Amino acid sequence: MKKIYPNATAALDGLLHDGILMAAGGFGLCGIPELLIDAVVESGVKDLTIASNNCGVDGFGLGKLLDTHQIKKMMSSYVGENDEFMRQYLAEELEIEFNPQGTLAERMRAGGCGIPGFYTKTGVGTVIADGKEHKDFPTGENGAAETYIMEEGIFADLAIVKAWKADETGNLVFRKTARNFNPPAAMCGKTCVVEVEEIVPTGSLDPDKIHLPGIYVHRLIQGEHEKRIEQRTVRERS
Amino acid sequence: MAWDRNQMAERAAAELDDGMYVNLGIGIPTLVANYVGDKDITLQSENGMLGMGPFPYAGDEDPDLINAGKQTITELNRTAYFDSSQSFGMIRGGKIAAAILGAMEVDEKGDLANWMIPGKLIKGMGGAMDLVAGVGRVIVVMDHTNKHGVSKLLKECTLPLTGKGVVDRIITNLGVLDVVDGGLKIVECADGVTEDELRAATEATIV
Numbered sequence: 001m002k003k004i005y006p007n008a009t010a011a012l013d014g015l016l017h018d019g020i021l022m023a024a025g026g027f028g029l030c031g032i033p034e035l036l037i038d039a040v041v042e043s044g045v046k047d048l049t050i051a052s053n054n055c056g057v058d059g060f061g062l063g064k065l066l067d068t069h070q071i072k073k074m075m076s077s078y079v080g081e082n083d084e085f086m087r088q089y090l091a092e093e094l095e096i097e098f099n100p101q102g103t104l105a106e107r108m109r110a111g112g113c114g115i116p117g118f119y120t121k122t123g124v125g126t127v128i129a130d131g132k133e134h135k136d137f138p139t140g141e142n143g144a145a146e147t148y149i150m151e152e153g154i155f156a157d158l159a160i161v162k163a164w165k166a167d168e169t170g171n172l173v174f175r176k177t178a179r180n181f182n183p184p185a186a187m188c189g190k191t192c193v194v195e196v197e198e199i200v201p202t203g204s205l206d207p208d209k210i211h212l213p214g215i216y217v218h219r220l221i222q223g224e225h226e227k228r229i230e231q232r233t234v235r236e237r238s
Numbered sequence: 239m240a241w242d243r244n245q246m247a248e249r250a251a252a253e254l255d256d257g258m259y260v261n262l263g264i265g266i267p268t269l270v271a272n273y274v275g276d277k278d279i280t281l282q283s284e285n286g287m288l289g290m291g292p293f294p295y296a297g298d299e300d301p302d303l304i305n306a307g308k309q310t311i312t313e314l315n316r317t318a319y320f321d322s323s324q325s326f327g328m329i330r331g332g333k334i335a336a337a338i339l340g341a342m343e344v345d346e347k348g349d350l351a352n353w354m355i356p357g358k359l360i361k362g363m364g365g366a367m368d369l370v371a372g373v374g375r376v377i378v379v380m381d382h383t384n385k386h387g388v389s390k391l392l393k394e395c396t397l398p399l400t401g402k403g404v405v406d407r408i409i410t411n412l413g414v415l416d417v418v419d420g421g422l423k424i425v426e427c428a429d430g431v432t433e434d435e436l437r438a439a440t441e442a443t444i445v
Binding site for chain 2: 027028029030031053076077078079080081086090096098100101102103105106108109120121122123124125126127128164174175176177178179180181182183184211227228229230231232233234235237
């Protein structure tokens with residue numbers, strides 16, 4: 001079981017093909033797989049469908065893949081921080097499938113758990129429900145019927161994920177709110193490649209404090225991260 | 239006379255009780271945190287955190303610690319972190335007592351529109367649809383009218399919906415209204431606002 005690769009390009013070798021569905025972790029620019037994104041840019045692979053909550057910002061994160069026109073379609077909940085995204089979308093060079101944020105996260109988790117569909121109240125009565133199966137369940141007060149829509153699990157060809165630390169077997173620990181979409185994205189990938197700030201010797205992580213077990217992790221790299229801040233907000237010292 | 243942004247936030251804070259887990263939206267709802275006083279309120283940030291603290295001092299910003307508006311924040315001694323699927327699991331599962339959020343339009347059936355305007359750039363709904371469908375109580379804080387004086391409390395929303403029949407209470411610069419059978423019910427008027435003025439500024443049916 002050798003999971004550790006020397007760099008992002010080596011870790012993605014043989015996994016990138018035109019037209020694949022790729023899940024990516026991160027929320028805004030927090031906890032994004034910066035190094036793997038750069039390697040996907042360098043590979044020149046195209047027509048990607050990417051399931052990711054956001055699409056980076058102009059020139060950073062997944063925004064880099066927009067500049068090189070490698071993305072065919074995004075499955076996201078919010079894409080407001082990116083002018084090039086809007087330009088390509090309005091020019092019909094890019095498709096977008098909006099997903100409510102929790103629905104997107106659960107679609108990833110479900111795919112990773114072998115669940116092809118689930119019912120949710122989120123989006124009932126909105127454009128998100130158009131064309132989806134509706135079903136009533138007796139979940140209301142005194143068993144009253146409530147309407148749900150079916151959402152499908154995401155089964156991605158590849159997941160790219162960022163964690164804080166890993167051991168050599170791929171057990172992962174995340175840090176603060178950089179965890180976000182990374183665990184569900186990792187779970188839904190047929191193959192999951194993870195970048196971390198530090199790979200520590202197996203046995204040095206507390207088994208009770210593993211956030212994502214290594215069974216979900218196929219390939220692993222360690223590297224330096226820029227970790228850009230999107231909205232630096234501070235308070236005055238009183 | 240009417241309430242300003244801070245007074246609206248202060249009024250919204252009065253909706254919160256000791257022990258509540260609450261999600262605050264962007265804009266005026268964010269100001270609600272300034273007015274909870276001694277009440278034991280735990281704030282949820284839907285990117286994966288319970289127990290959200292204030293903004294950091296300059297130099298203490300941590301790129302791994304942001305809120306759902308992508309702003310740098312701090313943690314508290316009660317803070318817990320989790321992933322996005324668990325975060326929305328607690329939202330969808332009804333564990334969050336209340337969400338306080340902004341709106342473009344609300345109607346007398348409790349329909350809410352706050353995520354897109356046709357013909358304008360669509361940025362996405364983020365977590366708003368999940369929140370309004372899942373939390374125990376949805377409290378909207380918004381201006382009563384647009385800049386042309388036209389009511390934003392309508393008989394029927396004109397914009398694409400965020401949720402259908404989801405709003406429980408509306409707090410505006412002119413007063414507080416509840417969504418009830420048949421329309422909106424006036425709970426109170428803002429300082430210096432008469433019930434007649436509030437009715438005149440409202441398109442929705444007032445019962």
